[in-house]
Amino acid sequence: MGKIAIIGVGQSAFVRRYPGSVRELAFEGFKEAVQDARITAREIGASVVCSAPEYDKQRSPAGVFAEYMGLNPQPAFYVETLCSSGSTGLRLAYSLIQSGLHDVVAVIGFQKMSEISSAEIQERMGRGADIQWESPFGTMMPAYYAMYARRHIEKYGTTLEDLALIRVKAGTYGQLNEKAAYRKKITLEMFSDAENRMAAPVASPLRTGDCCANADGSSCVIVAGEEKAGAFCKKPIWILGLGAATDTLNLAGRDLFSGLTAARQAAGQAYKMAGVGPKDIDVAEVHDCFTIAEMMAYEDLGFAKPGEGKDLIRGRETYKEGCIPVNPDGGLLSKGHPIGATGGSQIRSVVLQLRREAGESQVREPEIGLIHNIGGVGVYGNVTILGR
């Protein structure tokens, strides 16, 4: 099999409410990635658009974007795996290039969550589960992750303060990321002050500070085969490993509630394909939609044994000076989580790290980086390993 590289990355700023249309939002990430790759739209053989369609008013956005970005008449299509749509798009781009059908593919992720009203968002949230058997009980995403947090706390003695430490770390790096929606410093004291918004209960045991927020945003990743990558790009970042797995949507079908089985399986596949192990990873972007999600990621990815994730954050080992820096871009907790754009943004951050272009959040001389991107509550697990 030939080598496949990421030759360009881009993202819009992630914001509460984007002052433009969906195509204009997607254009921001696309423009940055195309300029980064030093190519033109004509050289892109196909585009893969990633989002969660329940927030879109525009039907079939791939067609609109192809027009707006000058990608006609090349083929364009759409993928969706909830919050991991961007990583699924990368997997698809990899296959399209590996198959020989195309040599350069653009993966365009976007979400304009403010496209619909808050009331409509509230309604959609109720349907983010098994609508036949779970939603009639009144379910919300934070409550599902909260159930994992409860189990993790019971089983391993993880504390709410451990979870808060993850948010404090996210805030530390969010302050440095000019594209993040939330750039305030977060302190542990905020979580112990009952009057503070961070400490307000959402779904026990999780509090407001444990949850990421909605945002509008776009991202774009340009993927190319070895020949084109060499021709266009001075610093190609190679795709070394890809892993993807699914788990039951209904929690009643699960056996594990203190980690995400699909993430563990995806990690195993990606490590095997790349021929590396957890100790070889120099920097990681993990799917911290909730603090507990990052804690479980430490363990599901093998950075710590199950139950020992708390020791990593207590020892500041996931800060950029630690043994395994995690989310030096501030993570979803700081950036916000524009569903379809999230995976591409995580990939972008790792690519910039590996190129040593991450500015103030640069980790020391990383050679291999990892992206962990989860759709739903571990319904879709995706792990990608990149190298210089």
Next chain:
Amino acid sequence: MGEKKELDERFKKFGTVSFTSVTKVNDFIDHLEAGRVTGTRCGDCGLTFFPPRADCCQCLGSNMKWFEVSGPGKLVTYSRLEYAPTGFGDDLPYCIAVLDYGDFKVFGRIAGDVPEEEISVGMAMKTVVSELPNKRLNYVFQKA
């Protein structure tokens, strides 16, 4: 022409808000009305399913038999919600939870009259039918 069949929309009655009306396992609602919570077991290969389903993914058969969810299960985990999606606000606060019966698990709500300080992971709970306003139905977990 043949007689016009009425659409079987019994499932509309399930839960505070139902998002499904037509399903092949609509008899689940009749069972709730009779005071029983039921799952299905494949009549060909014996695989047990909760929530109930019409088709078996192990042998591809559709010869399902109903069984009653009875006796105690163990509370795997739960969360108490302070916010709710549209249509559930009047129920707040409430706890969603998972019970483990060994062969299968049940996702549902903890009964509103169980005080949170009496809830603990691992405790024995049973699944019982709960009548909601406007002749709607669901099931909840009570202390066993």
